[in-house]
Amino acid sequence: MSTDAMRPMSTTPSGSTARLGASLHIKGEISGNEDLHIDGSVEGLVQLDDRKLTVGATAKLTADVVAREVVVYGSVKGNLRAARPHRNQEGWLGHWGSDHRAHHD
DSSP, rough: OOGGGSSOOOOOOOTTTEEOTTTEEEEEEEOOOOOEOOOSEEEEEEEEEEEEEEEEEHHHHHHHHEEEEEEESSSEEEEEEEEEEESSSSEEEESTTTTTTEOOO
């Protein structure tokens, strides 16, 4: 039996951010308990309830997003729910907030 399975999982230190690189594509669901910066593409659901999501300039999301804070530099199409949304590009169409539809081309 491996002792790895018995080790407690380490937590991500406060202030660190997980990163999805520009060449990566995910189709499905991303959920977790750490901040996330996406430069690649995601189709599906991103759920980071109490964390921050940053959508990088090269990112393309076709996804529903639930996070404490969302910062957008790239392209997002989907439903966005965030306690602290940030709009960082001209041409953003739609609304941020609870149960609103947001769309950016």
